[in-house]
Amino acid sequence: MRNPGRCALVLSALMGASLYACGDSGSSPVEFPEVRIEVRPAGPATFRVESLIGGGNNHLSVRGQEFAATSVFAFVLENAGPPYEARFTRLSGGDITVVLTLISATGQTQVTDATGAGKDTATVVAGGTSPIPTPVPGRIEVRFDVCAPAAGGTCLGSPGADAGTFGVLFSGTVGDQFDSHVLNGATPTIHFLEGARDNVNAVFTRLSFTGDPLVVHLLIDGQLHQTGASAADVVIREDL
Numbered sequence: 001m002r003n004p005g006r007c008a009l010v011l012s013a014l015m016g017a018s019l020y021a022c023g024d025s026g027s028s029p030v031e032f033p034e035v036r037i038e039v040r041p042a043g044p045a046t047f048r049v050e051s052l053i054g055g056g057n058n059h060l061s062v063r064g065q066e067f068a069a070t071s072v073f074a075f076v077l078e079n080a081g082p083p084y085e086a087r088f089t090r091l092s093g094g095d096i097t098v099v100l101t102l103i104s105a106t107g108q109t110q111v112t113d114a115t116g117a118g119k120d121t122a123t124v125v126a127g128g129t130s131p132i133p134t135p136v137p138g139r140i141e142v143r144f145d146v147c148a149p150a151a152g153g154t155c156l157g158s159p160g161a162d163a164g165t166f167g168v169l170f171s172g173t174v175g176d177q178f179d180s181h182v183l184n185g186a187t188p189t190i191h192f193l194e195g196a197r198d199n200v201n202a203v204f205t206r207l208s209f210t211g212d213p214l215v216v217h218l219l220i221d222g223q224l225h226q227t228g229a230s231a232a233d234v235v236i237r238e239d240l
Contacts, residue, residue: 032055032079032080032081032082032194033102033103033104034076034077034078034102034103034104034181034183035054035076035077035080035084035100035101035102035103035126036074036075036076036100036101036103037052037074037075037076037077037086037098037099037100037101037124038072038073038074038075038098038099038101039067039069039072039073039074039075039088039096039097039098040071040072040096040097040098040099041069041070041071041073041093041094041095041096042094042095042096042097043093043094044068044069044070044093044094045068045069045090045091045092045093045094045095045096046066046067046068046069046090046091046092046093047066047067047069047073047088047089047090047091047096048064048065048066048067048088048089048091049062049063049064049065049066049067049075049086049087049088050063050064050087050088050089050121051063051085051086051087052075052077052085052086052192053083053084053085053086054077054080054081054082054084054192054194055080055081055082055194056081057080057141057194059141059143059192060141060222061141061143061219061221061222062075062143062190065159065160066091066160067163067188068162068163069096069163069166070166071166071167072166072167072186073163073166073188073189074185074186074188074189074190075189075190075192076183076185076189076190076191076192077192077194078174078181078183078191078192078193078194079179079181079193079194079195080192080194081194082126082127082128083125083126083127083128084100084102084124084125084126084127085123085124085125085126086098086100086123086124087121087122087123087124088121088122089115089120089121090115090120090121090122091120095114095115095116096114096115096122097112097113097114097115097122098112098113098114098122098123098124099111099112099124100112100124100125100126102126102127109126111124111125111126112124140196140220140221140240141192141219141220141221141222142192142193142194142196142200142218142219142220142240143190143191143192143193143218143219143220143222144174144190144191144192144193144202144204144216144217144218144219144236145157145188145190145216145217145219146170146185146187146188146189146190146191146204146214146215146216147163147164147165147187147188147189147214147215147217148164148165148168148187148188148206148212148213148214148215149162149164149165149213149215150162150164150165151212154215155187155188155215156188156190156215156217157215157217157219157224157227158224163187163188164187164188164215165187166186166187166188167186167187168186168187168206168208168212168214169184169185169186169206169207169208170184170185170186170187170204170205170206170207170214171183171184171185171204171205171207172184172202172203172204172205173201173202173203174191174193174200174201174202174203175193175196175200175201175202176193176196176197176198176199176200176201177197177198177199177201178197180201181193187214196240197240198239198240199237199238199239199240200218200236200237200238200240201236201237202216202218202234202235202236202237203233203234203235203236204216204228204233204234204236205232205233205234206230206231206232206234209231209232210231211231212231213229213230213231214229214230214231214234215227215228215229215234216228216229216234216236218236218238220238220240225238226238
């Protein structure tokens with residue numbers, strides 16, 4: 001979500017996107033909401049990401065990845081325009097409920113779907129229909145995997161890696177030299193920053209001071225570029 005004091009995005013009742021810019025026409029970029037997609041298992045479950053789309057960008061680095069979850073597993077799109085779509089397939093274990101939440105300065109709007117008997121894929125769509133887009137030449141995918149490893153273990157950062165400990169709270173900021181976004185969440189969470197220019201800067205702070213580390217992996221176009229770990233603040237800086 002954007003820092004306070006910037007202009008707001010107003011969501012229509014029909015899930016359309018009425019977008020407003022600050023100042024004179026054309027003087028500032030459009031402000032987009034934070035899009036949070038949570039996979040909530042009824043019991044221990046394994047699921048696969050079929051699609052994760054925002055603003056015409058299909059996040060290829062996470063598509064097809066499989067994750068094991070015992071509690072809420074979150075995916076967050078920062079600065080992504082509509083339409084939004086997320087599809088997840090339950091592979092084993094309990095059913096999953098998928099909740100997509102648009103978080104703007106004016107409030108929240110949610111869309112929910114769940115698996116069940118004879119239905120193994122949950123799909124949530126907001127902000128209009130979302131045909132699967134083709135990759136945009138030159139567009140860089142910036143992804144942060146935030147996790148808390150079990151004792152002596154590792155977490156996320158690569159396909160098939162363990163998700164780590166669920167429910168460790170964190171806060172922070174993520175952005176580039178032009179703009180930043182305030183964020184709050186719980187592990188494990190995968191954050192995508194849309195439209196980053198020149199560089200990325202992020203700080204993630206573990207809110208429970210137990211001495212155990214919070215781990216953050218920076219992936220650019222699906223390739224691991226940095227890993228930071230700290231029991232307090234994890235700082236990530238990278239030129240694009």
